Amino acid sequence: MSRLVIVHPDAAILAEATAARLLTRVLDVQSERSPVHLVLTGGTVGIATLAAVARNPVRTAVDWSQVHLWWGDERFLPDGDPDRNETQARDALIDSLGDALPAANVHAIPALDATVATPELSAALYADELARWAPPGAQAPAFDVLLLGMGPDGHVASLFPGHPALEAAGVATVGVHASPKPPPQRVSLTFDALHAAREAWVVAAGPEKAEAVASALSGGPVEQTPAAGVHGQERTLWLLDVAAAGTAV
Numbered sequence: 001m002s003r004l005v006i007v008h009p010d011a012a013i014l015a016e017a018t019a020a021r022l023l024t025r026v027l028d029v030q031s032e033r034s035p036v037h038l039v040l041t042g043g044t045v046g047i048a049t050l051a052a053v054a055r056n057p058v059r060t061a062v063d064w065s066q067v068h069l070w071w072g073d074e075r076f077l078p079d080g081d082p083d084r085n086e087t088q089a090r091d092a093l094i095d096s097l098g099d100a101l102p103a104a105n106v107h108a109i110p111a112l113d114a115t116v117a118t119p120e121l122s123a124a125l126y127a128d129e130l131a132r133w134a135p136p137g138a139q140a141p142a143f144d145v146l147l148l149g150m151g152p153d154g155h156v157a158s159l160f161p162g163h164p165a166l167e168a169a170g171v172a173t174v175g176v177h178a179s180p181k182p183p184p185q186r187v188s189l190t191f192d193a194l195h196a197a198r199e200a201w202v203v204a205a206g207p208e209k210a211e212a213v214a215s216a217l218s219g220g221p222v223e224q225t226p227a228a229g230v231h232g233q234e235r236t237l238w239l240l241d242v243a244a245a246g247t248a249v
């Protein structure tokens, strides 16, 4: 397993470069196997990256009928809420793909509604869906790319420093309450599921991320800097802008 840290001049170039890298990775994987499983992230750079994918002409070379989209976490809100990571991803990329990407390939984390009233139920339904696509004996697909944003506090997905959800083990998903970042109720992949990824890519921009980047790259305790616990089975990429890299790189 290798770790690579790549620093770009600013957030805009980081998003463009990550989008280009993502499309190339999908094409590389599609030359070897199908389907491709991608985990999307919310957050500033995560959504900017999806918008950059939508603008990139290379997207037309991808066989989207063989791409499955998942999320690393979700804000537990009603369907279509503008704060849902799914809604933002649909606006930035998914809607623009039209019929090329079958609706059944979009594995959104179930939204809050009359039948899904708790983050725990949403998490359980999402875990069932992950298991349906997992190789025998596994809880989740071996994601070809796990995209993760990182908060200034070092959180990834909805795994926050010192939060009990960090400890969830033996399960692929967890319901999150009292998140320090709004909204308070969320659903997240656990570290068990994050670690199923072949490649994990952490994307972060801005000076407010520099301290957490430095802590994660120096192997800081996962309880304090959850991003420190991220690794892919084959490769881990840290995709940063100069400001987030700070003095750590």
Ligand SMILES: O=C1O[C@H](COP(=O)(O)O)[C@@H](O)[C@H](O)[C@H]1O
Binding pocket: 041, 042, 043, 044, 045, 046, 072, 073, 074, 075, 085, 148, 149, 150, 151, 152, 156, 157, 158, 181
């Ligand atoms: O709330 C969330 O925040 C993080 C990071 O967001 P950013 O705006 O600081 O980049 C994101 O990775 C996560 O998916 C999202 O739910």
